[in-house]
Amino acid sequence: MKRLIQFCVAIVISFLPGIFGVFFTPHGGSNLWYNSLVKSGLTPPGAVFGAAWTILYALLGFALFLVIKSVRGKSEKVMAYVLFVAQMLLNAGWSYLFFGLHMTAFALLVLLVLFIVSTWMARVFYNIDRRAMALVIPYLLWLMFAFYMNSYIVMMN
Numbered sequence: 001m002k003r004l005i006q007f008c009v010a011i012v013i014s015f016l017p018g019i020f021g022v023f024f025t026p027h028g029g030s031n032l033w034y035n036s037l038v039k040s041g042l043t044p045p046g047a048v049f050g051a052a053w054t055i056l057y058a059l060l061g062f063a064l065f066l067v068i069k070s071v072r073g074k075s076e077k078v079m080a081y082v083l084f085v086a087q088m089l090l091n092a093g094w095s096y097l098f099f100g101l102h103m104t105a106f107a108l109l110v111l112l113v114l115f116i117v118s119t120w121m122a123r124v125f126y127n128i129d130r131r132a133m134a135l136v137i138p139y140l141l142w143l144m145f146a147f148y149m150n151s152y153i154v155m156m157n
Contacts, residue, residue: 007065014061017088018053021095038156056139063135072128083121090114108150115143
């Protein structure tokens with residue numbers, strides 16, 4: 001029962017940035033500002049973003065669960081938790097800066113820091129449970145793609 005509760009808590013925690021971000025992200029044609037931006041031809045439709053983030057948050061939650069249930073030392077796990085929370089705050093902050101405040105250039109800088117922190121987190125996860133690190137790789141790849149899309153918007157608008 002304890003493991004099930006840990007798993008559920010890890011999953012819920014991992015979705016918090018997405019829950020926060022939904023208040024700022026565009027839905028269909030409802031965001032005139034976002035729809036008016038010149039975007040890369042590689043920018044996927046909105047439904048892809050929702051599906052991708054759902055999968056990525058679930059993978060992050062499962063990775064967090066693997067770290068929680070690991071028998072590794074407390075100091076390693078504390079660093080993993082600190083980095084996990086830091087990347088979550090940066091993730092939520094990006095949504096607010098980009099969609100809420102329309103500060104695309106500053107959001108790009110936050111995205112760069114988010115990538116660095118998430119890479120560091122993946123490295124710390126590797127020392128605790130290699131499977132946890134592997135579950136972070138799709139997130140890192142998506143962040144690189146997001147950096148490209150955000151950069152394109154900054155340069156073209």
